[in-house]
Amino acid sequence: MTCRIATVQMEAVPGDVDANVALIARLVGDAAAGDADLALFPEAAVTGYDDLAFADPLPALGPGGWWAPVQKAVDRTGVIAVVNTALEREGCRTLSDVILSPGRDPLAAYAKQHLHDSERPLFAPGDHGASFVLHGLRFALSVCYDANFPEHAAAAGRAGAHVYLNSGAYFPGGEHRRDLHYASRALDNGMYVVFSGLVGGPHAFIGGSAVFDPLGRRIAAVGEAEHVAFADLDAEVVRETRERQRMWADHRDELGPHRPLGSFRPTDAAH
Template identity: 50%
Template sequence: MTVLRVAAGQAEARPGGDETTVRANAATAARLTTRAAAEGARVLVLPEAFLTGHEPGAFAGPLPAPRDLSGPVGGWLAELQQAATDGDVVVVVSTALDRGTRRTLSSLVVRPGGEVVAAYDKQHLDGLERRHFVVGDAGASVEVDGVRLGLSICYDGCFPEHARAAAADGAQAYLTSAAWFPGGEHRRDLHVASRALENGVYAVLSGLTGRCGALRFTGGSAVVDPEGRVLARLGEEEGLAIADVDTDVVAQVQEAHPMLRDRRSDLGTRHLR
């Protein structure tokens, strides 16, 4: 049995891809990391595009390159790297990235010791995002203390196939960095619970909250168990939703409700009768 405490953090982010703004958002991320560590969390998930803000003007302007964010402690993410190291917390934080020939919405993994890896690029873009970014071409998971965690960003989590691919690859929890607008709360909450229930895994959603430029976001960070029950949830306030991922519970639920094992990838030809 492995029990891994995870935290979904939410706060406001400032819009902009310049160094000053990214450092300011990284400082907010560092503050949440320190709080998560004090609560015993080993993993902290942060919202979509948290380092640059989720805002059209920010997406259209200059964005950080991977080299700006992946350097040794002392660079743009210095405070966050130090907080992750001091608290022994693995932080999943999303950002818009300029990769030279393409731009992506991505998840960075910041590990204790200061290592920063651009681990995942969002695979499902909505209408606004398609103007600025290209889709990622591969899924990704990370392992912390032997627990496999699938990565997703916002709209990814609306597609059952995305979480199913992570679970089929052995993920025991599905982590989503999100930014939901007002009016989408019902769908947001259904999506995160459904991804957990369908696959017998934990689902962790971190939602951007408050104002980001002219836009407003509704938070809703949550941790949901493998049967779709909410273990922790926030409203629109800054804070952390914290719960334990228990690999024994995952195994028990998947044995009792073996949808992963019983699924059929080929359902044959459909007929209209």
């Protein structure tokens, strides 16, 4: 069974939750027009990614709140949306993935576990991974910096994930690191990796939204502007890839202690 995913690239206005939510709702419609089952949105898509926006009162998940227009779009189209936002929940401020699905209340499913320097004074890190199943594929959640750590995606793979979703916001100069990390997480674990990135202000975010197959090859991508890219994901491709490329099966959890071997120095005769 396959699942069609839409990775969304968009610009979020810092602090303008209403405008950002209206845009997200419209882009859910664009995802539906492309026959997507699931749409992934960038990091802080609701609040915008900016310290001033993060210092303001943050969205919560109270009844009939900010999420209502997105829920309406989800209910109308049937598309499931994974929307990242700075979130206030039970006295804790997090960068969280909220899942909006037809006919259900929004679910604060996952909080970013690896916080960057500027984020640590503002947010609490998440304390667990999370995944869900759609059309026979298991989707694991991650946010931006999480994907820099191989063990994060590996833990998702060990939990049965076929797909690693990542919402991000990359600054200028991060292109090489961004693309290398996502391709590597896919190849390391024999699973799809889907990245959704912010573009534009206030920090000239560079986007790069893309889908990588289980061999680390880019199979869908968005250009520099706001847009949506689509890819069909297949659990059988993951299974076949893991059978052929042996890194997944040959991985060893225990490698024994590291043994220092001392120092070596060439003799004069070697010159």
